[in-house]
Structures are given as C-alpha cells and as structure tokens.
Amino acid sequence: MSTPQVIGIDFGGTSVKLAVIEGSELLTDVTRIPTQEFDGAEPLIEAIVKKVWKLRQSFPQVGAIGIGVPGVVDISKGVTYNLTNVKGWSSVPLRDLIFEKSGLPIAMDNDANCMAYAEFKYGAGQGFRNVVCVTLGTGVGGGLILNGELYRGRQHAAGEIGQMSIDFNGIEGPYGNSGSLERYIGNRQIEAMAAGLYRERGVNLPEDHTPEGLTSLAQNGDPVALEVWDRVSTCLAANLMSTIYLLNPDAVIIGGGVAHAGDLLFEPLKRKLRESLANEFFDHLSVLHARFGNTAGLVGCSAIAADLL
C-alpha cells in the first residue's frame, strides 16, 4: 500500500500555509496566504479553496485534506474559534466549508496535536507507544500520544501543558491558574527573566536577550545567560517530572523555537529529571529534540488526514 497524497493546510498566526504531502515529504513548496490581507473568514476560505483546486490540478491523486489550527478546536464538529488576526472569525465550521467546496475527506486538529502526531509517526517519536510532546515558543503547548494513539480527552483539549502549575502560590496564568508554566518559560517570560537576572548580577543587559540571543551568549560562555537556561530547565523539569509521574511515557519530545537552545536546555533538564524521578519512570525514558520544525503542523495534519484513507 502506497502512502497517500494529502493537502496540508496549517493555520498560523500570520499566514495559512499549504502544501501537498506524502508521508513526511513535501511534494510542493509551501504556499503562504497572509491572513491579514483578508477582510473576514469568507474571503480567506475562498482563497484557500482556490489554492486547493490549483494543487489538485497538479496532484490529481490527492485523497484528503488535513487542517491544523491554533487553539481550541471542536474536532467532532470541525469548528474553530477565535483565529487570531482574522477579523470576524469566531466559531467557523471550517471543515464543512472546505469539504463542501472540495469533496475530499477532511481531518482537523489543533497545532500541538498535529506536531505530536508528526513526531510520533515520522519524527523523534517513531516506535514509541506513549509520547509527551511539548512546544516551547510564545506559548507553551503540548500533545499526547497514549497507547499508540493521539489522546484528546473529553473536549479535545488535552495536552495543555502550558497551563499546568509548577507552583500553587506562583504567577497567575490566564485562567486564574497560579503557577502556569507558560508564565515562566514562554518566549517573552524568558526575556523578562533574563532582564531581571542581568540586573541582579550587575551586568549590562545584552541588546538581544531573546531566547535566540541568550543561546548565542550562553554558547560563548556568558555566565548570566547560562544561569537563565538553568532556570528555564528548572521550570520545565518541574512540569515534566509531574507529567511523567502521571503518564509514565516512553519519550518526551521537545520542540519550538526555545528548544533550539539544544544542550543548554536539554542537559540540565535531563539531570534534573534523573534527580527527581523514581527508577521505573526514568530508566527507560527518552528525552528528545523534535525532528520537525516549521513543517510539523503541515506534516502532522496531513498524517492525521492520511489515516482517514
């Protein structure tokens, strides 16, 4: 049985990306449709459908469409909510609208689940049965593969690692959730942590103290930047320890921009997990860097759609 060809549609903050995908391979360049050019949901969807038809002319064997969206999605109804940057987008029955105009079977899921499925099927998670995936970026997201399947929970909202608490007296999250992990190690929070720490240590704050800048600085031996990464790893380890005690996974896979810190993050993280986990939780645990970067969403939603065929 050959791997089916699928059109992946990945809704991002600033653009919608499309490509034809076979397994984990992109058969086309990625087309980007900038969302802010459109006056509402309807013209944007029209532009997407037009592009879908064009791709199908070149790839007539395409058998399904995968859609990845940020935030909450009701996958049973195929409805998305509050797409940021798209005016008038609230509660749009995206799946039905695109199905009507394409006639192809459609799978839709949120971006963190797509990333997790991409890694499980074709990336760092291949061959594992229970995988916790974390994305570290502006927000902290997560997706779970349990018993070899994407686990979604009651309202398809499972995997919200960024909202879990690392301190019940800690910084308040967006839902009154004290100690929300995202409020410690989201992109901007890392920058703020760095600003505070450089001040505390009496060292001038480097102009570029983004996670990327802090990675370069730490790689060049900057002691304060190293301390920042150690603190980030402490917060992440606190969460992952709890997640691992709950789920006893085979692997934890970490992706997103912040994960580009590489060993600066992974080495202290693994040490802290070893120091806080009972043997049966740590001995067979793999802590891995995600394989897919920007294409995780496209590959993942396409893989979920390919399972429909």
Place this chain on the structure above:
Amino acid sequence: MSTPQVIGIDFGGTSVKLAVIEGSELLTDVTRIPTQEFDGAEPLIEAIVKKVWKLRQSFPQVGAIGIGVPGVVDISKGVTYNLTNVKGWSSVPLRDLIFEKSGLPIAMDNDANCMAYAEFKYGAGQGFRNVVCVTLGTGVGGGLILNGELYRGRQHAAGEIGQMSIDFNGIEGPYGNSGSLERYIGNRQIEAMAAGLYRERGVNLPEDHTPEGLTSLAQNGDPVALEVWDRVSTCLAANLMSTIYLLNPDAVIIGGGVAHAGDLLFEPLKRKLRESLANEFFDHLSVLHARFGNTAGLVGCSAIAADLL
C-alpha cells in the same frame, strides 16, 4: 452472557483479603489472612492457595483470579516487589506461582489501578470514558482510565499522582521530587499541618487531630479545623488543576480515608477548580466521591480478571 465469578485476592499492608466476586457483588464474606503470621513468601502463598481451593469447592464456576498488590508491579511478568510486612518478599513471581497451583487465568495489577477500574466499571465512574481516580490515605495514589481503558504507561507505573509536584521549591518527596503532593496531604502530613495551624492560631491542639477527628471538629464548626480542610483542598486542587489541563477528563473520582471529609473537602475543591480551569476543562467535568471503600481493591482486581474471560 452472565457475569463470570472470580476470586479476588487483595494484598494489603497487614492482611491478604479474599472473596468470591460476581460483578461488584461479593458472594462470600471477606477472608483475611494476616501477613505477619507468615515467615516468608512461600508459606503465605501456600495459605492463600489453600483458601483459593476451599472457595472453589463452594463456587465451582469460578473462572479466574484477580490479584491486587500495593506498589510497583510488573504486570507483563506478574512479579511484585517489596510487599511491606512480609519477610523475604522481594521480586516474587506471584502470578506464575498462583497459576501453577490453581490452573486459573490470573490478572494482577496495583491497588490504585484496581480502585480506578472498580469505580469505572461499577462505581462513580460508570459511563465515563476518561477518568482520573485519586486515593487519599497514608499515601496519595492514583489510577487513570483513558479512552475507556486502564492506562498503565511504559513500566505500568502511571498514575503516581502523589509524587507529582505542586511547588517546584516545595517539600521534598522520597525521590528528590520537590513539592510532592503526598508530602502535603498524606494522612500524617494533614495531622502535622493541623498541629502547626492550631499552634499558630493559639488554640489548644485537640487530642484527635487525625483526618477523621478534624472532620468531626470541622462539622461542629471548629474554625481551625475548617482552615485545615481548606488548605488540604488548596493542595489537592493545585494538583488536580494540572492533571485536568493535561488530560481533559470527564470525571475526577476521589476516594480513600481522607475523602470521608466529604463536603468539607469537595466544596472548596470544586470552587478552586472552577476558579482556575478554562471553560472547556471545567464545564463538563464531574468531581465525585468514590463509591467503593475497603472493597475497591477486591472488586477492581476481580473486574480486571473477569475481562480475561
């Protein structure tokens, strides 16, 4: 199809309990074999097997045996470790030993999983697909039903809610796990919390400040005892909030001796969950008291064994 009859064997701290069970109904009284009367694993197992034969004479239709054990169990090999109070018990192939002498199919699992399965199949969790079960006693344990099945994880160790952290700078747990929930709301920790709080408030410490005593006191309006239960609910809510953001379950079921506090614990707990969970996590969530008490282990291990038939 009629419900099969099963012999349940529940290993506890001080005794092994046996009964014949059909569904959730005990067809016999519970027999107790006190573990400390035995000089090692072999004579204890002999006594158990003798009792099994006796039960089978009265119930010849018994088709399987369910075994519940505390702590870590390797269910693929049927081996248990470190049964407390039994001399010379380390790494005992319990399943094979009892199978050899009974010829019946045997299911074995740890007590928290047995409790979770009992509640899912016949108790407060009936009809739900994703259930988090917590037992509050000397230790804090947990079991997970995900997608309608007992979820065990890589090393069959999942559900260790008591080892999850509520504070990454908090009290250290047995594995170097800072903020371990068990170190805040285990039985003895609640007593210690009460002792501290009565002292702080300048009130004489009541002689009975066990969880049971504190429940009576609070029910009679003792303000310090009420404060203790509020603090316990804060710690439990901190964990459950995280667990719910990760798993988006249909229901959380709480059992064990400490749960006898009832509304004193459940009311503030539910309020705190409502105040810290996003709608899609709280709106359809049931927070329930466990149905089974002391018999949860027997009913659960028997239900797991009945599934073999």
